[in-house]
Amino acid sequence: MASVSSEKTRWMRGPSTPLRGALLGLLLERPGHGGDLANRLAARLGETWRVDTNDVYRLLEQLEKTGLAVSRDEPKRSNNRRTHLVYHPTDETSQALTLWMETLLPREAVRLGLQAKLSVARQQDAPRLLIALRAYERECLVLAHFVSPNDGEARSWAALCMDCTREAVYAQLQTEVDWAARTRQRINEFLARSQ
Amino acid sequence: MTPLLSFLNVSKRCSDGGREVLVLDRVSLEIDAGASVGVYGARRSGKSTLLRLAAGIALADSGIVRFDGRDMAKMTAGERGRLLRGAIAFMSAEDWRANPGESVVDHVATALGSEGLTMREARRRALGILDEVGVGAAGAQEVATSLSLTERMRVMLARALARKPRLLVLDEPAQMPNLGDRDRFYALLRSAARERGMALLVASEEMAALQGVGVLMSVADGELCSTEEQGSVVRLPGLGLARAERSG
Numbered sequence: 326m327a328s329v330s331s332e333k334t335r336w337m338r339g340p341s342t343p344l345r346g347a348l349l350g351l352l353l354e355r356p357g358h359g360g361d362l363a364n365r366l367a368a369r370l371g372e373t374w375r376v377d378t379n380d381v382y383r384l385l386e387q388l389e390k391t392g393l394a395v396s397r398d399e400p401k402r403s404n405n406r407r408t409h410l411v412y413h414p415t416d417e418t419s420q421a422l423t424l425w426m427e428t429l430l431p432r433e434a435v436r437l438g439l440q441a442k443l444s445v446a447r448q449q450d451a452p453r454l455l456i457a458l459r460a461y462e463r464e465c466l467v468l469a470h471f472v473s474p475n476d477g478e479a480r481s482w483a484a485l486c487m488d489c490t491r492e493a494v495y496a497q498l499q500t501e502v503d504w505a506a507r508t509r510q511r512i513n514e515f516l517a518r519s520q
Numbered sequence: 521m522t523p524l525l526s527f528l529n530v531s532k533r534c535s536d537g538g539r540e541v542l543v544l545d546r547v548s549l550e551i552d553a554g555a556s557v558g559v560y561g562a563r564r565s566g567k568s569t570l571l572r573l574a575a576g577i578a579l580a581d582s583g584i585v586r587f588d589g590r591d592m593a594k595m596t597a598g599e600r601g602r603l604l605r606g607a608i609a610f611m612s613a614e615d616w617r618a619n620p621g622e623s624v625v626d627h628v629a630t631a632l633g634s635e636g637l638t639m640r641e642a643r644r645r646a647l648g649i650l651d652e653v654g655v656g657a658a659g660a661q662e663v664a665t666s667l668s669l670t671e672r673m674r675v676m677l678a679r680a681l682a683r684k685p686r687l688l689v690l691d692e693p694a695q696m697p698n699l700g701d702r703d704r705f706y707a708l709l710r711s712a713a714r715e716r717g718m719a720l721l722v723a724s725e726e727m728a729a730l731q732g733v734g735v736l737m738s739v740a741d742g743e744l745c746s747t748e749e750q751g752s753v754v755r756l757p758g759l760g761l762a763r764a765e766r767s768g
Contacts (some may be wrong), residue, residue, distance in 0.1 A: 339639060353585075388574030426763075437703060439665060462738060462740075462745045463745050463746070463747070465558070466736050466737070466738055466745060466746070466747050467736075467747050469727050469730075469731075469736060470733075470735075470736045470747045472731060474706075474707070474710075474731040474732030475703045475707075477729060478700045478704065479700075488703075491728070491731075492699070492728055495727045495728035495731070496728070498727060498728040499560070499726070499728075502560065502727070502738050503562055506562070506565070506738065507740075509740065509741055509743075510740065510741040520584075
């Protein structure tokens with residue numbers, strides 16, 4: 326992972342970081358007003374995220390304050406006499422997106438963060454994504470490693486519940502490792518084909 | 521200290537229909553005596569290939585696999601065969617080859633054929649080991665071909681342990697219909713390895729089957745991912761050293 330100054334990663338603090346990062350990716354694809362960006366975000370991230378339009382406006386304002394987006398009053402396409410705020414990327418947006426792609430933040434909801442990164446990744450971000458996916462795979466293995474082993478048949482109700490919980494943790498982590506491995510494989514295969 | 525088993529930049533290709541697939545891509549790992557390593561991977565992820573290379577059943581296309589400091593590729597087929605009947609035990613649920621009508625005790629006793637024991641001595645030793653893995657005197661007289669999968673796994677373990685291996689390689693032993701049986705089998709396996717100071721290399725497509733191992737790895741897309749820091753060596757309490765990394 327890259328070592329970067331805290332100034333440049335300040336916008337990456339807090340639980341909404343994946344949404345802010347995804348918004349930067351969308352802005353780089355094309356500028357848009359708050360409602361448009363909220364719709365594109367919802368379409369990209371699907372059912373796993375409940376994107377609230379008001380949150381998107383709030384996050385865009387935050388990005389503007391940190392210099393990663395700039396808004397301009399522009400006439401509406403449907404009605405030239407009325408205007409709305411359209412957000413554009415700045416000179417720093419692309420570099421910020423690259424930094425986000427290669428930064429694993431402490432206490433970040435890693436899976437959701439990775440999903441958000443994947444949703445707006447550019448092909449040049451592939452090496453960063455592969456590193457992040459591998460780090461996530463390892464994190465899941467480490468978590469599985471810390472689950473205490475079951476040494477036989479449960480002899481009490483409490484032990485049975487514990488066993489079932491343990492089984493659920495393994496099932497979840499296994500799914501995550503499979504997802505990370507499959508995603509890495511698909512990215513690698515795509516890169517090999519496009520060479 | 522020389523690791524018991526080491527892979528250095530090992531690659532292996534397998535053919536899939538008309539095309540060649542890179543199953544392992546410059547994989548490096550080290551397993552010391554007494555260490556236990558679990559390899560998780562989905563179907564066709566390369567875990568069986570990794571284990572077959574570790575047991576000397578298959579040879580690497582490039583890179584070096586060493587057992588006890590000796591390059592497996594430089595051994596003759598006969599030497600590798602002897603290794604597989606002695607210092608390395610390879611177990612696979614698909615590898616159950618009991619002769620028709622053979623009793624469980626005889627199935628285990630025949631594994632000791634190369635040790636110069638009389639059949640009576642071999643049976644006596646087999647009974648002792650069967651008892652250790654939870655197969656009593658009555659079970660030992662059953663016809664081996666009539667055993668359930670769970671019973672077969674215990675008998676296979678007894679057969680493997682009878683040769684006093686230094687490394688037990690276990691491929692995909694999960695698939696047991698009952699989770700309680702599976703967990704009991706694994707607890708037995710771990711304690712047998714611990715008591716004998718035997719290294720374990722176990723692969724499964726169920727992560728839960730690998731609980732309690734010293735190092736957990738995953739294999740996918742030719743790469744290994746491990747709970748150990750890449751390139752670092754971590755002492756595992758009472759288990760010696762184990763290290764896994766992918767280099768290159």
